[in-house]
Amino acid sequence: MDIQQLQAELSGLINGLIDAKAKLDGEIPTIQATFSERDQVTKELLRVHGKFTKILETLDLIVETAIPAKTSDTSVQSNIDPERYLAISCRNAIKEKLDSFQTLTLDQVTTGGPLEARHYKSLNPSIPDAALANIEKKIEKVFKEIQKKSANKEIILLIGVKDENTDQTLFESKELIESRVNKPVFIIEVESLQKMTEIDLRKLIVSSEEAR
Secondary structure: OOHHHHHHHHHHHHHHHHHHHHHHOOOOOOOOOOOOOOOHHHHHHHHHHHHHHHHHHHOOOOOOOOOOOOHHHHHHHHOOOHHHEEEEEOOHHHHHHHHOOOOOOOEEEEOOOOOOHHHHHHHOOOOOHHHHHHHHHHHHHHHHHHHHHOOOOOEEEEEEEOOOHHHHHHHHOHHHHHHHHOOOEEEEEEOOOOOOOHHHHHHHHHHHHHOO
């Protein structure tokens, strides 16, 4: 890790902590600080903790932390380095699910919809053609974010649910995304978002890489 990269990583951590503090500014100062795993402050603190630990490990300032796992899952755990991946999804529900994971902390882009205007039309045939121009502009902004965030990544993960039509349109744009970012793109399709666990996602990622 060079100095410029370290500066960028530390700036990200500092901004995350500032955001967490800002969320607490409106709270009663003497109230006991207790948060659930779904609380935004908790999520931010866990994200910063994971990133900071990774920096210290990279700089050989601490010994790499072993990830608790069942014996049968050890190989799956050890093959996953979250820093290698950028996760792309269509919906905030998927982002919130991934944010709830404590050790598999993935950088993400949430598109808010398909990545091709024709898919908007297929999902909602009543959309007027005149509106497609604005949709194209929105899609270009999303692609710029994807290109920026994927610059230091090795693999793009498209994450969605089997029976969700919007997620399926994202999967259909796999080749387009590969051509725009020049990185391999893997489709991670889950049966149920509610039932998906962190180890489930790890296994799907490993399986996708092995099948490449």
